[in-house]
Amino acid sequence: MKVAHTFQAEGITAGYENRTILHDVSINIPSNKISVLIGANGCGKSTLLKTMGRLIKPFSGQITLDGKPIDKIPPKQFAQVLGFLPQSPIVPEGITVTDLVGRGRYPHQKFLKGWTKKDYEAVAEAMEIMNITEYADRHIDELSGGQRQRVWIAMALAQQTDILFLDEPTTYLDITYQVEILDLLTDLNRKYGTTIVMVLHDINLSARYADHIFALHNGQIMAEGEPSKVISSNLIKDIFGLHCTVIRDPVSDSPFVVPIGRHHNHVRMYS
C-alpha cells in the first residue's frame, strides 16, 4: 500500500516568462485518491500540475510535501515520491518497450551502480500491471496509440512513486482506449492506494472516474470536491461558458453534462 502524504500549495502564482497564468492558488491534494483538474483551454490546469510537479518554479507562494518545501528536496528524492507523465513525451527512435519502461528507474539508481534486482522487479511489475509484458521486445513505433500510452504509464509506474501526476493521459486516444486507460489508473488507485492527479478534457469521464474534482477558471480554483457536489450547469456555464443540462450518468450515477447548443434545443420546450 502506498504511503499517505500531505501535499499542498499555498498562494502560488505561476506561469511562463512573461505570462502569469495561476493567480494565488492554494490547493491540498487528497491523499490516496484520484483527483482530476478540469477547466477550459488556457485556464491553468496544466500549469498547476507542472508547478506542483516541480517542472515550473512558481513566482511566489509555497508548495510543501509532508511539510517540507519542494524546492528544498533533492530532485531524485522528490522523483521517488512523485512521478510525472507529461502530455507529449518524446519517443527516442528505435527504442523498445522494456528500455523505455526501464528509464523510469532513473531516480532510484545510484551513481555508477548498475541495475539491481529491485529495478528489474519494478519494471516487470509495471509492465504486468499495464498489460504490456507481451510487447517487451517490440519497438514503440510499432504499437497503437492506446498501447503506447500504456507503455508510458508503465514507465511512470516503474518509478514506484506514491503520487502520480498525468497531464492529459487520454488526449488523442480513441474513446475505447480512453476508458481502458482510466480503468487501469483506477485499478492502480484501488489496489495500491496510489494518489493520482490528472488533467482531463472530458468532463463526463472526469466526473465518473474522479474522487475529487478541481474546477479551474482564469488561473484560479472556482470549485472543488466530490463530482456529484461540484458539477452543476451553473459551474459549467461559469468555467466553460457553455449552456448545458446536467443529468445522471446511467452507468455510474455520476453527473453527466449534456450541452445545449443552438440547434437541438427541444428540452426547454418540454420542461
Add this chain to the structure above:
Amino acid sequence: MKNKPLLTNKRFHLPKNFSKVLILSIILFVISILASLSFGARIIGWNELLDGLFNSDIQTHEANVVRQRMARTVFSVMCGAALGVSGALMQSVTRNPIADPSILGVNTGAALFVVCGITFLNISTASQYIWLALLGAIITAIFVFGIGSIGSGGATPLKLVLAGAATSSALSSLVMAIMIPRSNVMDQFRFWQVGSVGAGNWEVISIFIPFLIVGFLIAILTAPALNALALGDEAAAGLGVRVGTIRLIAAFGGVLLCGATTALAGPIGFIGLLASHIIRLLIGPDLRFVIPMSALSGAIILTISDICGRLLGTPGELEVGVVTAFIGAPILILITMKAKVRAL
C-alpha cells in the same frame, strides 16, 4: 496464481545484438589497426610488422616504418573515439540527430582561433593550439545554438543546420581573410586546415590524453541522465534530472572532445555523425551502450578512412578530413531527409 514473469533480467540488461556488434567491432578494430600499420606508401609484410612491434632490436627500414606508423595509428584511434563520443553527446544534448561538430560549425570556430593565434600571437606548438581551439569551439557552439534557438519551435534540426552552415562559411571567410595575405601563416595552417592524423606523434598524444579522459568520463557519467533527457525535458524533470545542469555538462564534454581533436588533428568532419548513427541503428538508443560503442566505431571509421587516404593518394597521401567528407556528406543528406519527415 501468479504466472512466471515473462521477463528475464538479461533481456533488458543488454540491447539486442549487443554481443554480436561488440565482437564484430573488436575484430574490425584489430584489423583496422593492423592494416594501418602495414598499408601506406610502402606496404609492410606480416613478418616485418611483427618485428617492428615486438622486436625492438631489429632495425630494418620496414620495422622503423611500422614504429612510426604506430604513433599515427594510436593518434587516429584516439581522434576517432573522441569524435564519435562527441557526436553522441551533442546529439543527445540537442536531441537532434544531425548534431555533429563539423555541421554545427564548431570545428571552423576552433580553426579561426588557431589562425588568429598563429597570426597575431605567434604560437606554433600543439599545446598552445589546443587551448585556443577549445575556446573557439566553445564560443562557436554557444553562438550557433543561440541563433538556432531563435524563433518558434526552439533549436530544430533544420534551423541548427542552417545556423551552423551560415556560421561556418562566415568564419571560414574570416580564416581566409586573415591567412591569405600572410604566406608564412598559410604554410603553417594549410596542413592543419584539412584534418589529418599524419602529424600524430607521441608528444601530441600525451597532450591529448587528459582531454580524452575528462571528456569520456563526462560522457559515461551523464549517460543515464541523458537517457532520461531523450524522453523530453518535462519527462526528464519528472524523473528527477536537473535538465539544465546535465545539458551544460554534457555539452561541455562534447565540445571539449571535438575542440581538442580539432586543435591537434585539424577539422575532421562527419565522424561524430557516422559513428553514433551506425551504432544506434545496430543496438538501439540506450546511451549507456551507445556512448562507448560510438568511441569504438569512431576509432574504426577514422582509422580505415586514414588508410583509404594513404592508399588513394599514393605516391603522397589524401588527408583523412577529405576522405571522411566524401563518405559523410551523402549520409548526412539521408539522415536529414529522414529527420525532416519525422519532424513533420
